[in-house]
Structures are given as C-alpha cells and as structure tokens.
Amino acid sequence: MGIWNSPEFDAHEQVCFFSDSATGLRAIVAIHSTALGAAVGGTRFKAYTSDGDAVDDALRLSRAMSYKAALAGLPTGGGKAVIIGDPQRLKTRELLLAYGAYIDRLGGFYATGEDVGMGMADIDVVGEATRFVGGTSDGSGDPSVHTARGVIHGLEAVATRRLGADSFAGLRIAIQGLGAVGMSVAERLHAAGAQLVVADIRADTVAEASARFLADVAPVDQIHSAAVDIFCPCALGGAITEAGAAEIQAAAVAGAANNQLSSAAAGERLAERGILYAPDYVVNAGGLISGITTGGNLRAATGVAFPPLGESLAVIRTRLLEIFERSDAEGRVPEAVAETMAQELIGRPSRRAEIV
Numbered sequence: 001m002g003i004w005n006s007p008e009f010d011a012h013e014q015v016c017f018f019s020d021s022a023t024g025l026r027a028i029v030a031i032h033s034t035a036l037g038a039a040v041g042g043t044r045f046k047a048y049t050s051d052g053d054a055v056d057d058a059l060r061l062s063r064a065m066s067y068k069a070a071l072a073g074l075p076t077g078g079g080k081a082v083i084i085g086d087p088q089r090l091k092t093r094e095l096l097l098a099y100g101a102y103i104d105r106l107g108g109f110y111a112t113g114e115d116v117g118m119g120m121a122d123i124d125v126v127g128e129a130t131r132f133v134g135g136t137s138d139g140s141g142d143p144s145v146h147t148a149r150g151v152i153h154g155l156e157a158v159a160t161r162r163l164g165a166d167s168f169a170g171l172r173i174a175i176q177g178l179g180a181v182g183m184s185v186a187e188r189l190h191a192a193g194a195q196l197v198v199a200d201i202r203a204d205t206v207a208e209a210s211a212r213f214l215a216d217v218a219p220v221d222q223i224h225s226a227a228v229d230i231f232c233p234c235a236l237g238g239a240i241t242e243a244g245a246a247e248i249q250a251a252a253v254a255g256a257a258n259n260q261l262s263s264a265a266a267g268e269r270l271a272e273r274g275i276l277y278a279p280d281y282v283v284n285a286g287g288l289i290s291g292i293t294t295g296g297n298l299r300a301a302t303g304v305a306f307p308p309l310g311e312s313l314a315v316i317r318t319r320l321l322e323i324f325e326r327s328d329a330e331g332r333v334p335e336a337v338a339e340t341m342a343q344e345l346i347g348r349p350s351r352r353a354e355i356v
C-alpha cells in the first residue's frame, strides 16, 4: 500500500523528513491539519524497528493531536514529530539545535514540545534555535496538575449524566494509578467528599493515598472491577480490555490514561452494559489546554486572547455532555461520536472510512 492511501495518512496536509549527517539527526514532522490554527504536538525521540513504523507513529499521533485540540476548543491544529534513534545514545545538544533549526524552517505552521524521550531540558535547547516550542522551563510548567483539573471536569460530566449527581459527596470512585495526575485527582476528589478506592504498582503511593485520603486499597489486577460508582483509569493505556469491560461494576468510566480502550469491541461491551465511557483524549486535554492558553510562545503563535484557564478547562465538561447527548440521539458509542465531532470541527471527514 502506498503512503497516500495508508490508513494512517488520513489526508495529512504536510509531512517533512529532515536529516543532518553531522549530528545523526533523522526526524519526521507530520502536520495533520492547520484548519483551526498552527499545528501543535510534541516530539517523540525513540528507536523504531523500521522507518515505516516511525512514519506511522508520527501520522497516528499527529491525527490524534488534531482531534484532541479541536474537541478541546483550541484554535490550534494537530501535528507530531518523531526523532529516530535511541535517545540515550544519539541525543546531543548539537542534534537538538539542528532539530530546532528545522522546526524554525516550518515558519510557525508547527510548534512542538515534550513527549516520550524528550524532557523539558531538551525542549529548552530546541528553543534556542526556534521560538516555536512550548513547555519550556520558563513557560507553562508541569502540565499534570492541569490535566488533573480537567479530569475532574470529566468526572463531573459523567456523574451528572449517568448518576444525576451534582457533587462528588458520597460517590465511590476507583482510581487506577497514583502518579502525577492520579494523586492530584485523588486529592481533589477527597476534598470534594468522594470515597476513594485506589491501586498502584508502587506501594509507597498507595500508602500515601490510604493515609491522606482514607482511601480503600484494591489489588492492582482488580481495581477495574471495584464496587464503585465511577472508575477513573490514570495509569497506562489498555486499562479496559473486552474481558475487563464485562467485569466493571462502575456506572461510568472517566480518567486520564491515554488509549484506555484496548479495542473498539471493549467500548461496545461497555455501552451494551450501560456503562458510560468518556473518551480519554477529551478527558485528559487539560495539560494541552494549559500549555496552549498560558504558554507564552504558543499563545503568541496562535495570536488569540484566551479566557482565564479555569474557563478553558471547563470546555472538557461541556464537550463531554454534548458528546453524550449526541451518542444517545444517534445510538452510537461516545468514542465514535467524539471522532465524528472532531472531524466536523476540523472541516473534513476522515478518509479512513474510504479505505478498506
């Protein structure tokens, strides 16, 4: 199959291949859409098994950024970059500067930030060669607290829609993963009167949550099936398998983890069982929203005056309620509706449907 017809290509506006033999840099920048504004997305530095895998990863991640930004109501498009190679061996200051110079050459159609294999210090170096970066040490800072604030809006949306609850007081909520986002979500829910059930592979964080929030502790392999009102996955992707979906006792699922559904069938199982699923990339957009609306460079790149961050984050709640309403009206699962809405916002249908 040629690249133009590959499922991942999905009518990308632009894909750039960069190389610099002096530093060993080989990078791909994929720009899915600039219909809503400059494309924004992190740079992943990773050793891929083949160049084809690297291209596919860039394309898939770039499209996901387009959809996420559109549904978050941001005036930005979606893009993503990959640098090919083992960051431990290949990453040098010179390579990062060469990469920054190439990003600069794109003239603001693409702005980048951290992703797997690239930390804030690396983005600071890239930022010496281009102003089209976000998430630098003098920028909007650690996104996880804003991601957690956004997750709370997501939990409010499912509590309202599925449980008719206008507060968390008395609700039982299971949190899988007590890292940067999960612990912050736990803190906020505890303060709002929720009863927590938690699990993490790290004993120290579990002990902390148990002591600070009087949380019940569940075994790591059983947290998804805890007897709670809402399940909040904040660990790794694939938290909900088809078999696991049959075991969930919660009435709704909303959390930060990326790619929570291990397959489309897992989402269908949830819907069949009347479990309301809030699409992960809508729920976890808080970090992106804070990066765009409060980060100096990116805000300048978009040229838009944003409302206070609290208002921008609240879009997560209203967008989810819109998705749930349409999901009921059309009889389609929320994750399918979210994708359709993102495509409508971007102003073009997905070409994936045409490709068999």
Ligand code: NAI
Residues within 6 Å of the ligand: 143, 144, 145, 147, 176, 177, 178, 179, 180, 181, 182, 199, 200, 201, 202, 205, 220, 234, 235, 236, 237, 256, 257, 258, 284, 285, 287
């Ligand atoms: P983190 O690495 O700080 O925390 C993840 C936690 O999950 C760790 O405490 C880890 O021990 C735990 N964990 C790993 N495997 C587990 C398992 N099988 N069962 C239970 N716990 C397990 O990551 P962070 O930043 O809190 O992110 C959480 C999720 O949210 C990730 O999927 C991430 O991709 C996603 N996300 C995070 C954003 C952010 O701003 N940090 C933004 C958007 C998405």
